Amino acid sequence: MNPNVFDDSRITAVGLLFEVHAGLSARFAAQMEEHGLSPVEFEVLTRLTRSPDNQLRMTDLAAQTSLSTSGVTRVVDRMERDGLIVRRACASDRRSSFAVVTPAGLRRLDECLPGHLQLIEDWFTGQLDPPALNALLDGLRQVRDAVHPCATAGSGDPATGPENAKSTDC
Amino acid sequence: MNPNVFDDSRITAVGLLFEVHAGLSARFAAQMEEHGLSPVEFEVLTRLTRSPDNQLRMTDLAAQTSLSTSGVTRVVDRMERDGLIVRRACASDRRSSFAVVTPAGLRRLDECLPGHLQLIEDWFTGQLDPPALNALLDGLRQVRDAVHPCATAGSGDPATGPENAKSTDC
DNA sequence: AAGCAACTATACCCTCGACAATATTCCACG
DNA sequence: CGTGGAATATTGTCGAGGGTATAGTTGCTT
Structure with missing residues (x-):
């Protein structure tokens, strides 16, 4: 084919995101396993x-x-x-x-x-100064609103899930 | 226990990240499956x-x-x-x-x-204007360098993996 | 030069999760 | 009022993937 298609900035961008996810997931899993x-x-x-x-x-x-x-x-x-x-x-x-x-x-x-919260702070939120963290979160939020199947898009914070509505909210 | 521990900003932060990952993963998987x-x-x-x-x-x-x-x-x-x-x-x-x-x-x-590249652009990189995207990627890079097991930390771009060195590079 | 240690790849077994099929219950419509 | 269709949960079956044990190969040490 051709000289690296994989230097494409889009590839590196998702690579970055996925690596962060993988790294955090691994640490979280280890800590959770300590608690069974x-x-x-x-x-x-x-x-x-x-x-x-x-x-x-x-x-x-x-x-x-x-x-x-x-x-x-x-x-x-x-x-x-x-x-x-x-x-x-x-x-x-x-x-x-x-x-x-x-x-x-x-x-x-x-x-x-x-321990979980500590882990988040140690390896994620604590790694950036507040402005950088906010910029990161703003970007994520925007992407999330676009990509997530049941994005309510209007609300500011729910992040992990719409809400705890009693019935199907998706 | 107590009124939502889960409103903690740290929880919402990882929730955001994980949701983005999940959303992108799902779309990528669907597109890949089209190609077997x-x-x-x-x-x-x-x-x-x-x-x-x-x-x-x-x-x-x-x-x-x-x-x-x-x-x-x-x-x-x-x-x-x-x-x-x-x-x-x-x-x-x-x-x-x-x-x-x-x-x-x-x-x-x-x-x-x-199709994969198009998907990335449609749902991720294209969702933000260049400055916002750069801020997001900078933040991710920083977190990645910290959390990733074999972060070389010095290099600027490799993102998805150190390089294609012939031997163990981890 | 020979034996031992390190490394690599695979075989076997386990857990986990998705898909399809099934049984039960609810609802809508005639 | 009864019947057909939708929804809910569970079970059987299957594939994916990891962990450990095993076998084969290489390199080092003495």
Whole structure:
């Protein structure tokens, strides 16, 4: 073919983004594992804890975690076996069932969270002075609003997910 | 526990980054699949094509793709079965074997690449005006240099990987 | 020159997640 | 009121990928 197509600035740009993601992911995963949580399990725990009554329907959980419904079933199976969450039947709709965080699940998350925040600060937000960080976040936000499937685009901050609405919000 | 710990700016920051990554990944994967390539396969193909003589030792390939050696074996198996690459014995070191891109592999990559670049531009680099993009990339670079396991930190651009050195460069 | 240490690649087993199919429940429409 | 279609959750099956153990090869040390 030709002399490096791969020097294209677009390639290096995504390479950069993906490397940062990979690096952070690896460190996060290691820290979570110290607390007996996989990244998905951590994600599930945070999503549930963000939600009213620490619970969410299986489908909504799937929507918020970019996990398939069967994937959610499997994860919830594991976490229920480990006592971090339990299933609860939905009174109004007998097809649905809730996944609700147990006290043990909350405790586990509390154990994990401080270290997680520290990690973020150490390897991400703390690496830049405030103006540079803001510039970075502004750029990310703009790209996010464009690329994300269910970008609400108007809101300023939600970042990790629209909100904890009770039903399908995507 | 307490009123949202999750409004913490650090959480929203990583949420932003991860959402962007997820969004881009999904679109890239879809486009690659149109050409019969999985993301890993695309990655392997680009890494090999970046390298002299379109080949790389299995181990080096593993190092450059953050894939385990067994994972590389699997991927190479599949891609060899599909005719995209072939294994070639290494003359100088009879322990090693090379994975080398076939003409069909090159063709496949050529088919896939333009669309890929277009996607990057549409959903990432084209979403920001040049100053904002540069600010974003500068920030990412800085974080990358800190967080990436084998950050050379001195070089300006390599982004996606040190270089195509022949031996272990990590 | 020979044995030992280091390195490379693969085989086997495990976990994880997606897709397709299934059973149950809800809703809309005739 | 009943029937067909949509939605919800679960299960079976499959592929992907990592970890460990194993076998083969090379290089170093003595």
